[in-house]
Amino acid sequence: MPWTKVYGNKAEFEKLSGSTPGLRGITYKDALLEATTQMLASDKNVFVLGEGVDDAGGVFGTTRDLHKKFGKDRVIDTPLAENGVTGIAIGAALAGMRPILVHMRVDFMPLSMDQIMNHAAKWHYMFGGKVSVPVTIRSIIGRGWGSAAQHSQSLQSLFAHIPGLKVVMPATPYDAKGLLRSSVYDGNPVVFIEHRWLYEHIGHVPEEAYTVPIGKAVVRRKGADVTIAAASLMVYEAMKAAEDLKAEGIDCEVIDLRTIKPLDIETLTGSVKKTGRLVVADTGWKEFGIGAEVIARVVEEAFHALKAPAVRVALPDVPTPASPVLEKAFYPGKEHIIEAVKKMLVRERP
Amino acid sequence: MKEDLLKHYGMNTITRKLLVEMYSVMLRIRMFEERVVDLYPEQEMKCPVHLYIGQEAIAAGVCLNLKKEDYLFSNHRGHGHCLAKGSAMGPLMAEFYGKKSGCSRGKGGSMHIIDVENGILGTSAIVGGGIPMGVGAALASTMRGEDRVTAIFFGDGAYDEGAFYEAFNFASLKKLPVVFICENNFYATNSHQSARQPGCRISDAAAAFDAHGVCVDGNDVIAVYKASQDAVTRARRGGGPSLIEAKTYRWKGHVGHEEDHPKGCRPKEELDYWKERDPLKVFREMLLKRDVMTASELDEIGASIKQELDAAVRFAKESPYPDEDELLKDVYSGGMS
Numbered sequence A: 001m002p003w004t005k006v007y008g009n010k011a012e013f014e015k016l017s018g019s020t021p022g023l024r025g026i027t028y029k030d031a032l033l034e035a036t037t038q039m040l041a042s043d044k045n046v047f048v049l050g051e052g053v054d055d056a057g058g059v060f061g062t063t064r065d066l067h068k069k070f071g072k073d074r075v076i077d078t079p080l081a082e083n084g085v086t087g088i089a090i091g092a093a094l095a096g097m098r099p100i101l102v103h104m105r106v107d108f109m110p111l112s113m114d115q116i117m118n119h120a121a122k123w124h125y126m127f128g129g130k131v132s133v134p135v136t137i138r139s140i141i142g143r144g145w146g147s148a149a150q151h152s153q154s155l156q157s158l159f160a161h162i163p164g165l166k167v168v169m170p171a172t173p174y175d176a177k178g179l180l181r182s183s184v185y186d187g188n189p190v191v192f193i194e195h196r197w198l199y200e201h202i203g204h205v206p207e208e209a210y211t212v213p214i215g216k217a218v219v220r221r222k223g224a225d226v227t228i229a230a231a232s233l234m235v236y237e238a239m240k241a242a243e244d245l246k247a248e249g250i251d252c253e254v255i256d257l258r259t260i261k262p263l264d265i266e267t268l269t270g271s272v273k274k275t276g277r278l279v280v281a282d283t284g285w286k287e288f289g290i291g292a293e294v295i296a297r298v299v300e301e302a303f304h305a306l307k308a309p310a311v312r313v314a315l316p317d318v319p320t321p322a323s324p325v326l327e328k329a330f331y332p333g334k335e336h337i338i339e340a341v342k343k344m345l346v347r348e349r350p
Numbered sequence B: 001m002k003e004d005l006l007k008h009y010g011m012n013t014i015t016r017k018l019l020v021e022m023y024s025v026m027l028r029i030r031m032f033e034e035r036v037v038d039l040y041p042e043q044e045m046k047c048p049v050h051l052y053i054g055q056e057a058i059a060a061g062v063c064l065n066l067k068k069e070d071y072l073f074s075n076h077r078g079h080g081h082c083l084a085k086g087s088a089m090g091p092l093m094a095e096f097y098g099k100k101s102g103c104s105r106g107k108g109g110s111m112h113i114i115d116v117e118n119g120i121l122g123t124s125a126i127v128g129g130g131i132p133m134g135v136g137a138a139l140a141s142t143m144r145g146e147d148r149v150t151a152i153f154f155g156d157g158a159y160d161e162g163a164f165y166e167a168f169n170f171a172s173l174k175k176l177p178v179v180f181i182c183e184n185n186f187y188a189t190n191s192h193q194s195a196r197q198p199g200c201r202i203s204d205a206a207a208a209f210d211a212h213g214v215c216v217d218g219n220d221v222i223a224v225y226k227a228s229q230d231a232v233t234r235a236r237r238g239g240g241p242s243l244i245e246a247k248t249y250r251w252k253g254h255v256g257h258e259e260d261h262p263k264g265c266r267p268k269e270e271l272d273y274w275k276e277r278d279p280l281k282v283f284r285e286m287l288l289k290r291d292v293m294t295a296s297e298l299d300e301i302g303a304s305i306k307q308e309l310d311a312a313v314r315f316a317k318e319s320p321y322p323d324e325d326e327l328l329k330d331v332y333s334g335g336m337s
Ligand SMILES: Cc1ncc(C[n+]2csc(CCOP(=O)(O)OP(=O)(O)O)c2C)c(N)n1
Pocket: A051, A080, A082, A104, A108, A111, B076, B077, B125, B126, B127, B128, B154, B155, B156, B157, B158, B159, B185, B187, B188, B189, B254
C-alpha cells in the first residue's frame, strides 16, 4: 500500500511511482501546507497563529503565502510571547475555534508550559467534561549545524507525561497531512511534533483531505526476528538498519509509532509476541523517555514473550553540544540500532 | 571638543581618548564580524551566526561605561557585546569553529558565548531568556554588597516577551543596579516591530514601572554613551534600573552572513537608508572633520585590529576539536568541594 510505505529518498519514490501511475508525491513540508490550506478553506473556525507564520519563508514552507490566501486575520503573525499566545490559542479553542499554533522549534514550547500543562491539558477534566480545548500545537525539532542545546530538543516525553494531552510525531508526508487534520478535529489539545530533517522527504500524499487516526501505529516493514519500534526521523534509521540486517539474515519488523500518546500498545505487543525481541529508537533522551515507556508497557502486557532484554536507542543524557565532532557523537543512527539488534540476539534468554 | 557638540549631547566634557576608544571598539566589532562574513562560506564554522554589523555603536557606547567586574547579559546576537566588554577574539572565534579552545569549550557555538573574567556569565539564545538572569545577577551583587552594575542587552523582539516585564518590574521594585538596553532594530527575524507592538514606544514602558526610560539614536555612539553614562551613574548611586531604547538596523539577515533583501525578507531601500547612517562611517567622518584624528591615525587602529584578528583566526583554525569523551562531561558541576 503506497500510503504505508516509507521512501528513503526521492529516487526510491520515483522508481515506485513509475510502476504505479497516478501516484502523487509531495514533500513532508508541502503535505503540512496542503492540510492547513484545506482546513482553512473548508472551516472558518480554523486559524493559524505563531511567530513568523506570514514570513517570506513561511515556517520552512509549511505556512507559505497562507496569509495572502486567507488574510492576516486568520493567519496571524504573533508577538514573541509564547506563554501568552498559547493561552490566547487555548482561550479561542474554548470559545469554539480550532487554532493551529506554530512554533519554529520545540525548544520554545517550554516557555508556554504553564498554559499547556496547567490549563489546556486539564480544562476538560477539571470542569467535568463541560468544555474542551481543540487546539493543535505544531513544533519542529531542529538538528545539526551547531543548533546546540537550546535549538534541537526532542521534548515529546515531557508532553506525553501530562494526562489530557495527546502527542503525535508523523514520520512520512502521508501521515503529516492526515495526522494534522486528525489533530485539529480531535477535540483535545494535541502536541504535533515534526522533525526538520523530514521536511524534504517525498512520499505518496493524496490530494483530497483525509485523516490518519491518532493512537494507531503502523507496521512499516514485516519481520519475524526483532521488533524495532521507532518514532519520527528514527523510523528511517530503523528501516535502513532493517535493510542492512536482512543481508545478514536477520529479519526485522519496523513499527512507526506515529502517535506517542496514546500509545498503540496492541500493535506493539502483537509484534513482540511474534518476534520476542524489542528495540525502541527515539529522537529524544533515553532517561525517562519514550523508549522507557514503550518497554514498560510491553513488559507489563507481554513479559513472557520477551526472549531478550529490550534495548533503547536514544540520546545520551546530556544537552546537545555545538561542536561538529560532539554533535556527531551525540546522535544515534542506524549503526546503533544494528548494534542493539545484534547484541540482543547474543544476549538471549536460554 | 567643540562646545556645540557637547551642548548637543548634553555633556560637560568628552576626552579625545574616549573618542578614540569609541572608534576602536566599534571598528573592532565591525572587523570581527566582517571576518566571519568572509570565512563563513568555507563552511568550517558549523554553527548559526547572528551578526551585529550596523549596531556597533550600541555595544561600544554602553560598554565604555562599564568596568571589568560589571556584569553583562547578552542574547543570540552577542558577539559585539562581548567584544565591547573586553573579550579576546581568539576564544570567541574558536567557539564558532567548535574547538576545545573556544570560550565554551566547543559546547555552545556562536549563540552561547561566555567570558566570566569580563563579567559575562553565559548567553541564552532563547529570546528574553537572559533578561531575568541579568536581574538575578544584580540581586546577587546587591545582596553581597558589591559595587557592580549589570547591563542587559536584548532586542525589540525580546521586549514582546513576558520575561521582560516580570524582570523589569522586579528590578525597579528592588531598585537594582541594572541597565536594560533594548536594541531596537525594528525586526524580530522578519517580523516588523509594527506587526508585534501597537505603540512602538519601548522606552516609554519604563514610566509604568517608576523607572527611567530614554530613547536614543543607536547609530550615534556618543548619544548611546551619554544615555548609558546617566543610567550607569544612577544605578551605582542606588537609583534603580533604567531602560535605554537604542534605534538601529541590522545589515545582514537575521542569521547567516548574507543580506536578506534578495529573499524578500526586508526592502533593500531600508538597508540603503541605514547604510547611509553607518555608525562607523558617520563617526569617522566627524573625527576627521573636527581634526580629532588624522586619517592615518585611524588607519593605524584598523591595522592593529587586523593583527589581532589574524591571530584569532589562526588560533581558532589551528586549535584541536574537543575529544569525543567530552560529550558526556560537564552535565553536572562537582558541587561544593
Ligand atoms: C523564546 C523564543 N522564541 C523564538 C525564538 C526564535 N528567535 C530567535 S531570535 C528571534 C528574533 C529576536 O528578535 P530581537 O529580540 O529583536 O533580536 P534581533 O534578532 O533583532 O537582534 C526569534 C524569533 C527564540 N530563540 N526564542
